[in-house]
Amino acid sequence: MNMNPYKILEIKQSVFDNNDQRAALLRDELKKSKTFLLNLMASPGSGKTSTIVRTIEALKDEMNIGVMEADIDSDVDAHTISLTGAKVIQLHTGGMCHLDSDMTRQGLSGIGTEGMDCIILENVGNLVCPAEFDTGASKNAMILSVPEGDDKPLKYPLMFSIASVLLINKIDAMDFFNFDLDEVKKRARKLNPDIKIIPISAKTGEGIDEWAEWLRSEVVAWKK
Amino acid sequence: MNMNPYKILEIKQSVFDNNDQRAALLRDELKKSKTFLLNLMASPGSGKTSTIVRTIEALKDEMNIGVMEADIDSDVDAHTISLTGAKVIQLHTGGMCHLDSDMTRQGLSGIGTEGMDCIILENVGNLVCPAEFDTGASKNAMILSVPEGDDKPLKYPLMFSIASVLLINKIDAMDFFNFDLDEVKKRARKLNPDIKIIPISAKTGEGIDEWAEWLRSEVVAWKK
Secondary structure, eight states: OOOOOOOOEOOOOOOOOOOOHHHHHHHHHHHTTTTTEEEEETTTTTHHHHHHHHHHHHHTTTTTTEEEEEEEOOOOHHHHHTTOOOOEEEEEETTTSOHHHHHHHHHHHHOTTOOOOOEEEEOOOOOGGGSSSSSSSSEEEHHHGGGOOOOOHHOOOHHHHHOOOEEOOOOOGTTOOOOHHHHHHHHHHHOOOOEEEEEEOOEEEHHHHHHHHHHHHHHHHHHH | OOOOEEEEEEEOOOOOSSHHHHHHHHHHHHHTOOEEEEEEETTTSSSHHHHHHHHHHHHHHTOOOOEEESSSSHHHHHHHHHTTTOOEEEEEOOOOOSHHHHHHHHHHHHHHHHSSSEEEEEEOOOOGGGGSSOOOOOOEEEEGGGGGGGTTHHHHHHHHHOSSSSEEOGGTTTTSSSSHHHHHHHHHHHHTOEEEEEEEOOTTTTTTTHHHHHHHHHHHHHHH
């Protein structure tokens, strides 16, 4: 296996209180350097890392993809991603439940954006805090997995409101769980009428083509 | 169906910075009033509410159980619990990702502890923030559900360290997911050698007897 070496970066807590301005500045810089930054958010165990693996497989022949794995602790996710051969860095948040734009900037310096078309930030597994902080990403994406239940838009409305795209993962487990796909679509669109919703299975590969197509067109548009 | 009416309480953010002391004080008061407070923590969608419903069914003939449902928004969980006939209150945290002891105290005032043997606090769905704040509970319990994966103790070590009991829920879905029960037990016990681990299924009822027995003996010991 072609395992890519990776480093672990201990992120320092941000001391700035103007995150929105600093996030906008970071977004401008990324636009100029033609690097698309995707902020991927979800609960623990929703399948963020395996979805990223599928995304890399689908797009690696046409663009340079890097991954920043944010976690409180451990480097299991960076290890998994490194097996794809993609550039990856593990970010340790020192107990913080989210990344803001300054912490994201530290991560970007650590991985290096030179020549990268798309960097995926796997945010800390959490449906609350990451939604409250603009990371400076080009777009926000979120995953809701079928076993979590179809009531989640009711309970975590902010997350569903700020995501441009909602991946509904583990769709292959639909028959096993009591999950109403139409209902969750309705609930998400009530909060966010423009949200793009794509059912996927990172396990079977179902829906990954449609997701890769969405990401491809966003990256292309960003570089214009 | 015997639906119990319930109220929704908007919790005020705590202004105190000595949470550990205030939590200890609350715990003393609960000990004196012979009310056991269980702080139940987990990811979104791990099955906290359905586990509480099973717990009420198992123990309602022998003790008075009340439930505080904490959420950013919505009252779907309080509604579900109310159908059991148990006393329940919905706490809205106003965007906060956890409860501290002062917020818990507000909830207890709202539900009323008089004559209650056991109050279960369903904390906000989150494996990070709730672990950092002592609520004043008699004991901490956590749920990890099978679809979330067996690597979670590596990623959220604090949560596994402060829980007295770990319920591994959706055990009926074991065959469907790649989940190594022995491995997760090893990882949890490495962080917390005394942690009690009980595999359950809130769906089928498997393991609920053992869990109810644990809770029963804790409540009895608390009242002594």
